[in-house]
Amino acid sequence: MNKRFHVLYFHYAWKSLQHAVIMTTMPTPKQKLAIVLDSSSDLSNEEASQLGVYVIRMPLTVDGKQYLEGTNITDEELIALMKGGSVITTAQPPIGALLSLWTKLLEEYQEILFIPISSKLSGTCSTAAAAARAFEGRIFVADCLSACAPIQVLVRFAKQLSMSGYGAEEIKYKIEQECSTYAVIVPETLTYLKRGGRIKPAVALLGNLLQIIPILKVDQGEIDVLGKVRTVRKAYHQAMEGILNVDDRDQYEWMVVVAGTVDYEPWKAEFEQILGHEVPVRKIRAIVMAHTGPGTLGFARVHKFSL
Numbered sequence: 001m002n003k004r005f006h007v008l009y010f011h012y013a014w015k016s017l018q019h020a021v022i023m024t025t026m027p028t029p030k031q032k033l034a035i036v037l038d039s040s041s042d043l044s045n046e047e048a049s050q051l052g053v054y055v056i057r058m059p060l061t062v063d064g065k066q067y068l069e070g071t072n073i074t075d076e077e078l079i080a081l082m083k084g085g086s087v088i089t090t091a092q093p094p095i096g097a098l099l100s101l102w103t104k105l106l107e108e109y110q111e112i113l114f115i116p117i118s119s120k121l122s123g124t125c126s127t128a129a130a131a132a133r134a135f136e137g138r139i140f141v142a143d144c145l146s147a148c149a150p151i152q153v154l155v156r157f158a159k160q161l162s163m164s165g166y167g168a169e170e171i172k173y174k175i176e177q178e179c180s181t182y183a184v185i186v187p188e189t190l191t192y193l194k195r196g197g198r199i200k201p202a203v204a205l206l207g208n209l210l211q212i213i214p215i216l217k218v219d220q221g222e223i224d225v226l227g228k229v230r231t232v233r234k235a236y237h238q239a240m241e242g243i244l245n246v247d248d249r250d251q252y253e254w255m256v257v258v259a260g261t262v263d264y265e266p267w268k269a270e271f272e273q274i275l276g277h278e279v280p281v282r283k284i285r286a287i288v289m290a291h292t293g294p295g296t297l298g299f300a301r302v303h304k305f306s307l
Helices: 002-025 045-051 075-083 095-105 124-135 149-163 168-178 191-195 201-209 232-243 265-275 286-292
Strands: 031-038 054-056 059-062 065-068 088-090 109-115 139-141 181-186 213-219 222-229 252-258 281-283 297-303
Touching: 031 095, 031 149, 045 054, 045 149, 054 095, 059 075, 059 286, 075 088, 075 286, 088 286, 095 109, 095 124, 109 124, 109 149, 109 168, 124 139, 139 168, 149 168, 149 181, 149 252, 149 281, 149 297, 181 232, 191 286, 213 232, 222 232, 232 265, 232 297, 252 265
Parallel strands: 031 054, 031 109, 109 139, 252 281
Antiparallel strands: 059 065, 059 088, 181 213, 181 297, 213 222, 252 297
């Protein structure tokens, strides 16, 4: 009886060991979807990690010297340089770095969804779409026609869709067909828009001399002038009126966006009082701030997705 017991014991022990070896040598199943953004999403590394997304950083050139946003220059350093008169230019993410990130992520994920800045504000989208063709249908590039904090809202919707079983191509389609973002921003001065080539120098000079405050809208991925007034108070009120001009406010997510040190609290409180609920404040970081300038205050909305 003891001999038979020992034989059976060692038989099952050996089978269990074989099973354990097989389980440890099997490749780890790949996760379904990785979401990649560029610096225009205004996410810090910590925020990106919390959201579970990846960010390809974009280069900045300051007086001829190149930096990488979020890596070797801080927002505070950039603001000081801008106020000191430095000329700032921005560029697309280095294609080599983007391809390297994609290749690495495909070792862990089945698909990648890349959501860069609006195609109407940068060539990143078209460059990435061309590069994605080499990856045989595993990478999809969504033109969100947006920038800054609204992209962060789109990412949360994209992750919800992924958890509901949507693939990268389906999410790309929903973003491009259903996405509706709108922002109204008030730059402190026209100087930085002039330096970035967004407006003509003569227009900026005249505007600053006359103390004209521009109100800019970001609609369907394009920047345009919504209005011009003579006081900051009027500008903020007109910006708020412009962003709130929708039929059903419950169908949108709302936010306040700020660059640098701005006294946004009174305007945030007024905005929340009108909407009847709290509204988050999102930072405008280096890539977008290089064009709008520090001291910018704005309001944004994103239409909620149908899940």
